[in-house]
Amino acid sequence: MSTETAASAPSGAAPINSTIPPNPLREGMPEETAPRPAAIIIFGASGDLTRRKLVPAIYNLALSRLLPQGFALVGVARRPKPEFAAEMRENVAKYSRRKPLNDAAWNELAAGISYVQGDHNDPTTFTKLKEELERVDKTRGTAGNRLFYLSVGPDEVAKIVRGLKESGLVVAPSDDPEASYQRVIVEKPFGTNLATAKALNRELLTYLDESQIFRIDHYLGKETVQNLLVFRFGNTIFEPLWSRQHVDHVQITVAEEIGIEGRIDFYEKIGITRDIVQNHALQILTLVAMEPPSSWDANAVRDEKVKVLRTLRPIRGKEVLERTVRGRYAAGTVRGDKVPGYLDELEALRAEKPELSKDSKTETYVGMRLELESWRWGGVPFYLRAGKRLAKRVAEVAIHFKSLPHGLFKDTLGATNEPNSLVIRIQPDEGISLRFATKVPGQGIAVREVAMDFRYGAEFGASTPEAYERLILDAMRGEATLFTRADEVEAQWGFIDPILAAWEKYEAPVANYPAGSWGPTEADGLLVGGDTWRKP
Amino acid sequence: MTPTGSGAVSEAVSRVEAELNAFWSAASQGSEPKARASTMNFVVVGAPTEKDALRDEIETLSATRAGRAFLMTIDAHLPPWDVDSDVSAVCHKEGESVVCYDRIELDFGAMAAQRAASVVGALVLSEVPTILEAGAGAPVSLVEALMSRADRLIVDSADLGVRKVSELGRKTTAPIADRAFVRTFSWRDMVARFFDDAVMATRAVTRIRIARTSGWKQDPAALLLGWLASRLGMKIESKESAINANGDKVTIELVSEDPKEPLGPGEITGIHLSTWIDGVALELSCSRMDEDLHTVCWKREGARVGAHHHALGFREESWVLLKCIDATEGDGIYREAVLAAADWSGR
Known part of the structure; x- marks a missing residue:
């Protein structure tokens, strides 16, 4: 097709003004906040997270047409992977939430997939990566925009970021909205205690601006977790009840049926408090307890979350023994299967790995009674528990409201006088359930507890986007609301560190609980005022 | 039942x-x-x-x-x-x-x-x-x-025609979504990309050329033209010309091509724009490639230079319907586009 160039410039050909207005053709497009063309580079591309979560998430974004037209995916890892794209295709077919694999969408995505083999301790790896990214800028139109996903251990993060900086693969962000961007997603755990988290933050901030760092906690990408904010601040009827005047206590549960699944050496170093409580559980707590932010701006939301962490009354010294319980699963039955205890698994592995501790104190369960020192929440206990090999896989927040001031129907048939409760289910079976008393139809008065239930699956279909889809897309858009800020991570560690220290110092007992139960009976002692743990 | x-x-x-x-x-x-x-x-x-x-x-x-x-x-x-x-x-x-x-x-x-x-x-x-x-x-x-x-009206202007849709639009204050408009998203996105780093060139477009396959009861070019005209502040004068935001003449040129497998009738096959920026001509084109009609070659020449191939992808009608229901951010833009399209179509 021929093009015709006018001989002389008409009146509109004046030099551009220094103030650039927005592109009028972008107005009203759903993609107004869509990512600009970009390459995603995954370090740790041969790992489990890449296979099971990251590439399937990127494929689902492609299938939903949410990726930009100019897109490339580059894997980086030590192992040679000549068939990286083909291997990823198999993984997507296996792990994608949407099946069967859509060949057209995959082929389109696969055309932009490549792999760079190399050790990130070796500077030539970054040279090779730079060449590859320059190539995809030309062939895929990725315009120098890069999102580096560091799916590696916490010890590797700073080395990679240094390598990226020294090789010129990341540069300081510009105020020019048209300038290319480079962002880095860092996987949890972000450090292993307050000191290492601070050191890591310091080092990252030597090479990157905070706006370029996206600390991921995939729980924040879950629909129900995000819905917590919509539920609280997008409705008028719940927020007035959301305070010490009406709430008796709050229970946050993150329970898993699975055990250590072969990751025992990892777990021996981490334990469930670092693995789940320091990040997921405390993040959920902040969303439940935070004040309304002034806007949906990333910093406005994160400011309010940090305030919650700062109002958490520290648990220190011997008080740790009264307000926390750590536990470890013993042999038991989960979903009808006999499973070994944690120590049995450790013992079995010791033959191969004699360095494993003979005196393990690693916790696979933790229960805590937390208090928030604020006007809204003063005096309301927040009970938090997380565990492996518990009775059921469930993550939920249960708001227990205060008891009736007067039991008008206390002698009525069926009346339990149970206070109302609101349960926000995060997984599985995402939804919200409100329990209240109702009259049983018929003569006279009989009362029964019923649940008013909202289920995502029923209203919007079962296939909601995976957390990683949302978070990767947000990082490409530069939207950081659902990512954790440096001060947030440090505040989380600042709360957890003294608990871990006191457990060690006072040799806190590790209570046993049978696999398939709801945790050690010792945890019942954490609850006050006649409260009991829910059995969801 | x-x-x-x-x-x-x-x-x-x-x-x-x-x-x-x-x-x-x-x-x-x-x-x-x-x-x-x-x-x-x-x-x-x-x-x-x-x-x-x-x-x-x-x-x-x-x-x-x-x-x-x-x-x-x-x-x-x-x-x-x-x-x-x-x-x-x-x-x-x-x-x-x-x-x-x-x-x-x-x-x-x-x-x-x-x-x-x-x-x-x-x-x-x-x-x-x-x-x-x-x-x-x-x-x-x-x-x-x-x-x-x-509370919301969904139409398909590829079936009803833009003039009928604009008539319906005048009779209701409810927002209107159009399946045909949603289907053109990739084209609109790629046209918008021409100007992402050349916004001032949007005011200086002097030529619009749209190619499409013939044989469909409604002209698929109408909606694209309506969208371009309404967004770029053009005033349509006739089927062949308009005045741009700077007051210069815009030539509108339509090209008909025969449907060929796998393209049916009424499909857009290419968009070409001529404009100016900083006194330098800028030629923009996005056309289906002969060897793969589901892929387009996106190209800029002159004041900005670049060329890429992009798959247009396929959007199922169930997806199109969901977008019509959920994607409300473009409601006002669509209303302006369909009115301009009806204006062009009626000339």
């Missing part, structure tokens, strides 16, 4: 209500309690011959946006004041609950159709919005009768 016979309009409403009450009153059937999935009322109007396809559309939609669905037609074979009704429900287990949604089919005689809005008003779920779709072959009189009940 439970056929419920035919009769006067109010009797039909009563019959449908009775059926719905019987269904939702679990105790009367002695079965498990049911939960209602209700995100919206979805009212789709179509030709009687399209009913099977519209049922499939409702079924697919209900999997992700469950609610009460209405399928409505005018049946020329019915006595003028009669209404045939049919109520059905789909239930599935969600955890320990049984979750259901219902579908109401109403075939109106020619006169009874005037009362359609009143019928829908009596039967909708009041807590959720009502989305009205003018489906394939929809009788416009029935669509117009129902518009007062709609």
Whole structure:
């Protein structure tokens, strides 16, 4: 097709003004906040997270047409992977939430997939990566925009970021909205205690601006977790009840049926408090307890979350023994299967790995009674528990409201006088359930507890986007609301560190609980005022 | 399906209500309690011959946006004041609950159709919005009768034409979404990309050339032209010319190509724009590639230089419908685009 160039410039050909207005053709497009063309580079591309979560998430974004037209995916890892794209295709077919694999969408995505083999301790790896990214800028139109996903251990993060900086693969962000961007997603755990988290933050901030760092906690990408904010601040009827005047206590549960699944050496170093409580559980707590932010701006939301962490009354010294319980699963039955205890698994592995501790104190369960020192929440206990090999896989927040001031129907048939409760289910079976008393139809008065239930699956279909889809897309858009800020991570560690220290110092007992139960009976002692743990 | 016979309009409403009450009153059937999935009322109007396809559309939609669905037609074979009704429900287990949604089919005689809005008003779920779709072959009189009940109107200008859609738009304040407009998204996105780093060039476009395959009852170029004209501040003077935001003349050129596999009639095949920036000419083109008609070559020459190939991808109609329901951010833009398209089309 021929093009015709006018001989002389008409009146509109004046030099551009220094103030650039927005592109009028972008107005009203759903993609107004869509990512600009970009390459995603995954370090740790041969790992489990890449296979099971990251590439399937990127494929689902492609299938939903949410990726930009100019897109490339580059894997980086030590192992040679000549068939990286083909291997990823198999993984997507296996792990994608949407099946069967859509060949057209995959082929389109696969055309932009490549792999760079190399050790990130070796500077030539970054040279090779730079060449590859320059190539995809030309062939895929990725315009120098890069999102580096560091799916590696916490010890590797700073080395990679240094390598990226020294090789010129990341540069300081510009105020020019048209300038290319480079962002880095860092996987949890972000450090292993307050000191290492601070050191890591310091080092990252030597090479990157905070706006370029996206600390991921995939729980924040879950629909129900995000819905917590919509539920609280997008409705008028719940927020007035959301305070010490009406709430008796709050229970946050993150329970898993699975055990250590072969990751025992990892777990021996981490334990469930670092693995789940320091990040997921405390993040959920902040969303439940935070004040309304002034806007949906990333910093406005994160400011309010940090305030919650700062109002958490520290648990220190011997008080740790009264307000926390750590536990470890013993042999038991989960979903009808006999499973070994944690120590049995450790013992079995010791033959191969004699360095494993003979005196393990690693916790696979933790229960805590937390208090928030604020006007809204003063005096309301927040009970938090997380565990492996518990009775059921469930993550939920249960708001227990205060008891009736007067039991008008206390002698009525069926009346339990149970206070109302609101349960926000995060997984599985995402939804919200409100329990209240109702009259049983018929003569006279009989009362029964019923649940008013909202289920995502029923209203919007079962296939909601995976957390990683949302978070990767947000990082490409530069939207950081659902990512954790440096001060947030440090505040989380600042709360957890003294608990871990006191457990060690006072040799806190590790209570046993049978696999398939709801945790050690010792945890019942954490609850006050006649409260009991829910059995969801 | 439970056929419920035919009769006067109010009797039909009563019959449908009775059926719905019987269904939702679990105790009367002695079965498990049911939960209602209700995100919206979805009212789709179509030709009687399209009913099977519209049922499939409702079924697919209900999997992700469950609610009460209405399928409505005018049946020329019915006595003028009669209404045939049919109520059905789909239930599935969600955890320990049984979750259901219902579908109401109403075939109106020619006169009874005037009362359609009143019928829908009596039967909708009041807590959720009502989305009205003018489906394939929809009788416009029935669509117009129902518009007062709609919180959102979905049309397909590839079927109705932009002039008819703009007429409907003048009769309602409800936002309108257009399947044809959603289908053009990739084209619009790529045209917008031409200007992402050359915004001032949007004011100086002097030539628009759109190529499309012939043989479709509506011109697919109209909506794209309407969108370009409304966004770029152009004033259309005739089918061949307009005045741009700087007051310069814009030449509009349309090219017809024969449909060729796998492209059917009425498909856009290429867009070319000529403009200026900083006194330098800028030529922009985005055209399907001969060797792969699902891929386009996006190219800039002159003041900005670059070329890429992009797959256009394929969007299923169920996805297009979901976008029409959910993507409300472009409502105002669409209204301006379709008015400009109708203006161009009427010249």
